[in-house]
Amino acid sequence: MGLTIFHVDAFTDTVFGGNPATVCILPEPRGEAWMQKVAQEMNSSETAFLQKREDGYGLRWFTPVVEVDLCGHATLASAHTLWEIALLSPEDEARFHTRSGLLTAKRRNEWIELDFPSLPDRQVKVPRGLTKALGVKPRYVGRSRFDYIVEVSSENSVRRIKPDFTLLSRLPIRGLIVTAKAKTEPYDFVSRFFAPRAGINEDPVTGSAHSVLGPFWQNRLHKNELLAYQASRRGGVIRVRVGDRRVFIGGKAVTVFKAELNS
Numbered sequence: 001m002g003l004t005i006f007h008v009d010a011f012t013d014t015v016f017g018g019n020p021a022t023v024c025i026l027p028e029p030r031g032e033a034w035m036q037k038v039a040q041e042m043n044s045s046e047t048a049f050l051q052k053r054e055d056g057y058g059l060r061w062f063t064p065v066v067e068v069d070l071c072g073h074a075t076l077a078s079a080h081t082l083w084e085i086a087l088l089s090p091e092d093e094a095r096f097h098t099r100s101g102l103l104t105a106k107r108r109n110e111w112i113e114l115d116f117p118s119l120p121d122r123q124v125k126v127p128r129g130l131t132k133a134l135g136v137k138p139r140y141v142g143r144s145r146f147d148y149i150v151e152v153s154s155e156n157s158v159r160r161i162k163p164d165f166t167l168l169s170r171l172p173i174r175g176l177i178v179t180a181k182a183k184t185e186p187y188d189f190v191s192r193f194f195a196p197r198a199g200i201n202e203d204p205v206t207g208s209a210h211s212v213l214g215p216f217w218q219n220r221l222h223k224n225e226l227l228a229y230q231a232s233r234r235g236g237v238i239r240v241r242v243g244d245r246r247v248f249i250g251g252k253a254v255t256v257f258k259a260e261l262n263s
């Protein structure tokens with residue numbers, strides 16, 4: 001018998017929205033090369049592999065091209081799956097041991113809230129080729145642990161950007177967050193996320209980017225609780241609550257299908 005895999009749309013409450021992730025719960029360890037091949041086969045922006053531990057689950061994330069150190073939407077999808085198939089009871093906390101430390105998730109009525117590290121940026125000079133790659137002049141450029149963050153003049157600018165992905169892939173960093181204060185109610189800010197170097201030209205909804213965006217917009221809007229919209233083609237809604245060295249990232253999720261992996 002093969003492994004059951006779950007295809008989950010995260011940061012949405014309707015199918016075919018948000019960000020799709022594949023979730024695979026392993027009964028025993030599997031090799032890194034095998035996991036990368038599965039992720040390539042699934043061709044989701046992220047495939048999550050979970051294995052039971054005494055105190056939670058080991059969790060690893062793979063794009064079709066590389067393993068990554070932090071992923072929000074596939075963590076959300078993983079927690080959703082554990083509750084949906086009753087490996088966790090509704091009141092249980094989901095605990096994940098990852099390359100970014102212990103991450104947890106709790107159910108908040110219809111929402112799932114992730115407890116992630118805060119990843120504030122520091123301002124840097126505009127990297128060579130960035131403005132040309134985006135086709136828009138930045139108001140601000142910062143760098144966090146994994147990504148550049150670029151503030152532009154308006155929500156319309158965020159939505160209209162058509163990056164040169166070949167040029168973006170030359171930047172020596174995981175990805176690029178582009179953001180602006182929201183014009184559209186009820187959102188506080190909007191963003192998009194590009195990561196061609198990781199094999200994802202545009203990620204539909206990026207939970208981990210909000211570990212950067214949370215403290216960024218807290219400092220500018222003077223609010224600890226924010227509502228965000230990631231303005232990709234699929235789109236997604238994210239609740240952000242900024243704490244002391246942690247960012248709590250909220251979203252919904254829906255299972256699209258489950259299947260059997262014959263490998």
